[in-house]
Amino acid sequence: MSSNIRIEKRCLQCGKIFTAKTTVTKYCGADCSKRGYKARKRAEKIKLTEVEAKQTIQQPITELQAKEFLSIEEVCKLLGVSRTTIWRMTKSGQIQTANFGRRKLISKKSISELFVFPLEEEQSNEVDITFDIDECYYINEILSLYQISEKALYDLIKRFKIPKIKVGKFVYVPKEKIDSLLK
Ligand SMILES: [Zn+2]
Known part of the structure; x- marks a missing residue:
């Protein structure tokens, strides 16, 4: 439904003042709308990682030891090493990872093999x-x-x-x- 509404609004992405045709318009145009969408997705992803990290911190170590497949955060906690170290080791192929959707998992076995x-x-x-x-x-x-x-x-x-x-x-x-x- 097209309307005759004309509202002065400030674009949430670039901050420019523009004339909106609906009350819910947030962006001045398609470009800003696209950028805004990407920024929101990025923020969601960061939030998800933070939530996972938080869950991992609260998770008892015995629970981690019993798991067959671990997230990168969990491996860090289990081994007491930094995220950077684990990333480097996955990149160099010392640790194998598998992608499940947006999550990367590491098998406990591949960790054990580093020691034995x-x-x-x-x-x-x-x-x-x-x-x-x-x-x-x-x-x-x-x-x-x-x-x-x-x-x-x-x-x-x-x-x-x-x-x-x-x-x-x-x-x-x-x-x-x-x-x-x-x-
Ligand atoms: Zn804009």
């Missing part, structure tokens, strides 16, 4: 070689470089008795051995 590497059984390889870390790949580096699965890689390491060393959370293997097998 199948090292013990192979320590009998008795490697005496000295490791020069600069001449080594770490596991995830090989996975992305040669596009093979973690399982396939560990099978290779085992089969060809490739020496490896664990430094912190990372397992390193000599570049030379890997390159000669996979190149």
Whole structure:
């Protein structure tokens, strides 16, 4: 229904005074209307993240330990590390995430795998070689470089008795051995 109403209004987005044709018009035109919509959506998203973070803070740690899949906030709380650290680790592929709608989830298993590497059984390889870390790949580096699965890689390491060393959370293997097998 078109009306003859003419109201002076201030655009909620750009602040310009414009003549509105209805009492509910908030924006001076389509552009501001679009920008306003986006800003509202952004605010909603931020609010959602804040709510999730708040819920996580109040959540008892035992509840987190029992969960199979965790949000980034929950992983931060569980491990006591910052959000930035977790983001960096998901970006570098050290931690795998899956997107469920607008939520990113991390499987507990992928976290545990950071701590448990199948090292013990192979320590009998008795490697005496000295490791020069600069001449080594770490596991995830090989996975992305040669596009093979973690399982396939560990099978290779085992089969060809490739020496490896664990430094912190990372397992390193000599570049030379890997390159000669996979190149
Ligand atoms: Zn405007």
